[in-house]
Amino acid sequence: DVVETIKSKLQELPLPMQKMVIAMSYIPNALDASILKKIMHGEEFCMEEEGEVTTLLQEASNEGMIIYSVENQTYNIAHDRIRQASREFMAIEERDDLLIRISQVLSTVRQTSQSEWCLYVAVDNLNSIPPEKTDQGDLAKLNFQASKLAQKRGAATRENELLRRGQKCLERSEIHWKEYEFTLHIYNAAIVSEYSLGVCILVT
16 A cells, blocks of 8 residues: 555654655745744754754655645655555644644734735635634634635635635634624625525525
């Protein structure tokens, strides 16, 4: 089995490299080293110096776990099977903490750049975590922001999915109807989205 073989290989890698490959497996887009340095820096990743990430990237590339684009100067997981194996390698509790870390970094990057994909990936990762581990009010707002990007791109189905997610988060949060204008905006947007897709569902 290919996935099990890759897991065995992951097991043999140094711990910092393991964690880096696993982190990259939850980011479908190609990354430049600066973003990875922000994600990996800290004791939880066994990293004391940001410069260590550059060395790890080269070593992981030599191991065939990631690929480097000379043209774009970005890194990505080398194969979907490696992505699958990496995601299955980590315990769920550790995975949730990692996804929160990744999402925090990507949300910050999004605020200082035009990288729309950062917001999409951050939201998708946070949506996959049990609700009790995230601030549902903040997540409702992130889903709403992402839905606006989807709307601008004409991705109606994606917009609707994000609005539905946002509504669920909002209903579980402490700000439901306390922040009246936001609650009204997301409900109205969901209604318009449903009708644009020809879905006659009562939104409450």
